[in-house]
Amino acid sequence: xxxxxxAIVAIGSELLEGSVLDTNSNYLAVNLSKHGFTVTDVRMVIxxxxxxxxTFNELFTTHDIILTTGGxxxxxxxxxxxxxxxxxxxELEQNVTAYKHMADRLTQLGVTIGKxxxxxxxxxxxxxxxxxxxxxxxxxxxxxxxxxxxSLPGVPFExxxxxxxxxxxxxxxxxxxxxxxxxxxxxxSLPESIIxxxxxxxxxxxxxxxxxxxKAQLKVKFRGKDLCEIDKYAKILVDKYPKNFLGYDTDSIAxxxxxxxxxxxxxxxxxxxxTGGMVSQVxxxxxxxxNIFMGSIISYSNQVKINQLNVAKTLIDKYGAVSSECAxxxxxxxxxxxxxDYAVSITGIAGPTGGTDDKPVGLxxxxxxxxxxxxxxxxxxxxxxxxxxxxxxxxxxxxxxxxIKN
Amino acid sequence: xxxxxxAIVAIGSELLEGSVLDTNSNYLAVNLSKHGFTVTDVRMVIxxxxxxxxTFNELFTTHDIILTTGGxxxxxxxxxxxxxxxxxxxELEQNVTAYKHMADRLTQLGVTIGKxxxxxxxxxxxxxxxxxxxxxxxxxxxxxxxxxxxSLPGVPFExxxxxxxxxxxxxxxxxxxxxxxxxxxxxxSLPESIIxxxxxxxxxxxxxxxxxxxKAQLKVKFRGKDLCEIDKYAKILVDKYPKNFLGYDTDSIAxxxxxxxxxxxxxxxxxxxxTGGMVSQVxxxxxxxxNIFMGSIISYSNQVKINQLNVAKTLIDKYGAVSSECAxxxxxxxxxxxxxDYAVSITGIAGPTGGTDDKPVGLxxxxxxxxxxxxxxxxxxxxxxxxxxxxxxxxxxxxxxxxIKN
Numbered sequence: 001x002x003x004x005x006x007a008i009v010a011i012g013s014e015l016l017e018g019s020v021l022d023t024n025s026n027y028l029a030v031n032l033s034k035h036g037f038t039v040t041d042v043r044m045v046i047x048x049x050x051x052x053x054x055t056f057n058e059l060f061t062t063h064d065i066i067l068t069t070g071g072x073x074x075x076x077x078x079x080x081x082x083x084x085x086x087x088x089x090x091e092l093e094q095n096v097t098a099y100k101h102m103a104d105r106l107t108q109l110g111v112t113i114g115k116x117x118x119x120x121x122x123x124x125x126x127x128x129x130x131x132x133x134x135x136x137x138x139x140x141x142x143x144x145x146x147x148x149x150x151s152l153p154g155v156p157f158e159x160x161x162x163x164x165x166x167x168x169x170x171x172x173x174x175x176x177x178x179x180x181x182x183x184x185x186x187x188x189s190l191p192e193s194i195i196x197x198x199x200x201x202x203x204x205x206x207x208x209x210x211x212x213x214x215k216a217q218l219k220v221k222f223r224g225k226d227l228c229e230i231d232k233y234a235k236i237l238v239d240k241y242p243k244n245f246l247g248y249d250t251d252s253i254a255x256x257x258x259x260x261x262x263x264x265x266x267x268x269x270x271x272x273x274x275t276g277g278m279v280s281q282v283x284x285x286x287x288x289x290x291n292i293f294m295g296s297i298i299s300y301s302n303q304v305k306i307n308q309l310n311v312a313k314t315l316i317d318k319y320g321a322v323s324s325e326c327a328x329x330x331x332x333x334x335x336x337x338x339x340x341d342y343a344v345s346i347t348g349i350a351g352p353t354g355g356t357d358d359k360p361v362g363l364x365x366x367x368x369x370x371x372x373x374x375x376x377x378x379x380x381x382x383x384x385x386x387x388x389x390x391x392x393x394x395x396x397x398x399x400x401x402x403x404i405k406n
Numbered sequence: 407x408x409x410x411x412x413a414i415v416a417i418g419s420e421l422l423e424g425s426v427l428d429t430n431s432n433y434l435a436v437n438l439s440k441h442g443f444t445v446t447d448v449r450m451v452i453x454x455x456x457x458x459x460x461t462f463n464e465l466f467t468t469h470d471i472i473l474t475t476g477g478x479x480x481x482x483x484x485x486x487x488x489x490x491x492x493x494x495x496x497e498l499e500q501n502v503t504a505y506k507h508m509a510d511r512l513t514q515l516g517v518t519i520g521k522x523x524x525x526x527x528x529x530x531x532x533x534x535x536x537x538x539x540x541x542x543x544x545x546x547x548x549x550x551x552x553x554x555x556x557s558l559p560g561v562p563f564e565x566x567x568x569x570x571x572x573x574x575x576x577x578x579x580x581x582x583x584x585x586x587x588x589x590x591x592x593x594x595s596l597p598e599s600i601i602x603x604x605x606x607x608x609x610x611x612x613x614x615x616x617x618x619x620x621k622a623q624l625k626v627k628f629r630g631k632d633l634c635e636i637d638k639y640a641k642i643l644v645d646k647y648p649k650n651f652l653g654y655d656t657d658s659i660a661x662x663x664x665x666x667x668x669x670x671x672x673x674x675x676x677x678x679x680x681t682g683g684m685v686s687q688v689x690x691x692x693x694x695x696x697n698i699f700m701g702s703i704i705s706y707s708n709q710v711k712i713n714q715l716n717v718a719k720t721l722i723d724k725y726g727a728v729s730s731e732c733a734x735x736x737x738x739x740x741x742x743x744x745x746x747d748y749a750v751s752i753t754g755i756a757g758p759t760g761g762t763d764d765k766p767v768g769l770x771x772x773x774x775x776x777x778x779x780x781x782x783x784x785x786x787x788x789x790x791x792x793x794x795x796x797x798x799x800x801x802x803x804x805x806x807x808x809x810i811k812n
Binding site: 013014015016017018019020021022023025026027028029030031033039040041042043044045046051073074075076077111114115116117134155156157160161191192193196197199200208210211212213219221223269270272274275276277278279280281282283284285287288289290293294295296297298299300301303304307308337338339351352353382383384385386387389 | 438
């Protein structure tokens with residue numbers, strides 16, 4: 001059965017100017033792929049009529065589905081419906097359903113209907129509509145020359161609502177994509193090049209493999225129609241690198257941590273300095289984390305380390321806040337104070353300032369404390385501030401996972 | 407002087423499958439625009455020879471600069487150099503400088519040079535090289551038919567290093583783009599449609615305006631060569647909406663907060679429940695925040711609210727953890743315990759579970775406490791978990807900013 005080829009078009013000058021990060025395309029790519037669709041093109045386009053039209057025209061010839069995000073608002077730079085109509089050779093008309101939806105919503109919000117809002121409900125004649133519970137603009141779509149093109153709002157939670165609740169099932173019913181199997185293996189501390197050499201020896205028929213070298217991990221992602229073939233080759237790697245193999249997952253390290261804590265009834269908490277809340281935020285991203293995550297102390301200043309984590313002032317005076325001794329004391333303090341089974345502390349120098357010859361930017365100490373023992377790890381990371389914080393977060397969660405599993 | 411048109415190509419199947427979020431394109435878009443280059447196309451392409459080649463060929467005809475990220479690694483799916491060579495009609499050869507750089511680096515890391523690494527240093531003959539302090543792959547570029555095409559690694563901090571330290575100056579010297587002026591106005595609580603109607607009355611010659619409706623704010627971004635024209639129209643909006651106008655900035659709300667605290671010598675801290683560390687992380691993203699941010703208590707469980715923030719158990723029993731009373735107590739507790747001038751608390755229901763008819767998903771209380779007063783705000787937010795957390799974070803920072811300014 002042939003692939004159902006999808007293109008994603010993110011419309012909006014703010015994306016190409018960089019002031020807004022496009023997360024919609026990534027979301028659509030993940031969720032289309034999950035259901036067996038193949039995403040082969042993702043493009044960002046400025047709010048320019050010709051550019052949008054040319055993009056649509058180019059993509060019609062090579063894709064079964066085009067999904068667009070953005071450009072459905074009431075302002076002068078919202079052009080999607082107009083260009084959609086031109087591209088699909090339809091007239092625009094004031095859509096009754098869209099008008100009612102808009103009018104109800106604006107009435108509730110106490111906003112007067114303006115020229116822009118009237119323009120916002122001029123949609124291509126005869127298009128399919130997809131309800132938007134969270135916003136003014138409905139999604140809309142139509143078939144043109146064998147391609148189904150649908151347009152969604154650019155606001156992420158509105159787009160996700162429409163996609164999850166209406167559009168994806170519509171597309172599945174229409175195209176009946178072949179079920180693809182996914183298997184992700186997560187390895188710690190294994191260079192990409194080593195797994196690459198193994199993969200070159202595989203005789204794959206129906207399976208593709210994508211390698212994702214992350215900050216502290218390597219993901220080997222198997223995709224294909226033949227689950228037996230996937231399992232066969234996945235097993236080869238798992239058996240070959242048992243010490244490095246952390247688990248199967250399509251999810252984040254944070255979810256692995258939350259799942260294992262829920263399974264084993266462990267509670268956790270953090271004492272964060274240089275990561276400044278990132279570890280806590282990443283864990284609490286996971287719905288259900290409140291079952292196992294009790295809280296954290298973000299001890300950005302030394303005073304808070306002393307007052308809230310019971311780190312001795314003499315210790316900080318002697319060894320410094322960025323030291324294995326301080327990480328050890330922070331983790332032990334957090335475990336007692338938060339009353340958790342496992343506490344993780346992170347103290348380091350994220351940069352760009354603050355480094356010395358002795359303690360350079362990127363020096364990070366991570367400690368994991370349980371009632372059995374407290375272990376401290378020293379990392380010397382390279383990169384910019386954000387990268388050092390993200391890597392510290394990932395390493396901290398990996399070390400926690402390893403500690404719980406062993 | 408004509409525009410210097412840039413296209414950005416992010417290469418990597420993992421991007422179109424969605425397992426990795428492309429932040430490189432956004433970074434390049436921001437930083438090219440900042441220097442006067444005009445980004446008109448951003449594309450993601452899978453690791454497929456034909457697709458990459460077709461993309462390059464399409465973009466050559468319409469762009470002055472093409473920047474690619476990704477595909478420079480040592481594995482079987484790293485194809486950029488090979489396709490770059492075909493597209494620019496050059497041979498590949500083992501590059502001496504690249505080889506030495508790779509060999510030195512791998513020796514330091516104790517990694518054996520494999521076939522993949524040798525392939526990694528086969529670069530187009532005669533290309534320009536751009537040093538990579540943080541990784542194995544050097545950046546490389548060349549001119550072809552009037553277009554300058556350069557390829558950078560996909561690992562974000564490696565790409566940023568090369569771009570910031572070598573490539574951007576190279577491009578500025580070569581193309582001498584005309585300096586563009588930027589002015590961003592940030593408004594709180596102003597609907598997009600209202601500003602849109604004002605903008606429709608402007609007679610702009612050399613200025614473009616981009617509207618960014620955010621979670622709790624509206625950014626009006628002026629861009630153009632004529633600073634007088636920009637100032638004239640910016641002033642019209644500032645004078646028309648003085649209560650809503652928060653400030654000028656190209657930066658985040660977090661940076662506005664850090665700046666104003668540094669200027670006025672205020673210290674801050676947070677008591678976070680549903681945001682789980684996000685507010686703290688966003689503030690500590692800003693280099694220099696350690697001057698003003700002392701720390702936070704992430705009180706995800708009620709026990710931590712009671713033990714670490716001195717919220718009375720009887721208060722939680724009576725009103726619940728998601729209540730204005732609890733937010734008030736959390737903020738006051740945090741201010742005393744962390745010893746800061748301003749404390750902000752956030753307690754709410756981020757969802758998707760946990761809501762009731764009485765207290766639905768999206769109900770969030772935010773309190774700002776200073777020695778003068780403690781004020782509590784009730785928000786009823788719509789959206790998914792991430793969106794509610796992000797919006798709560800933004801609203802909390804805005805309210806803090808308003809409190810400090812008034």
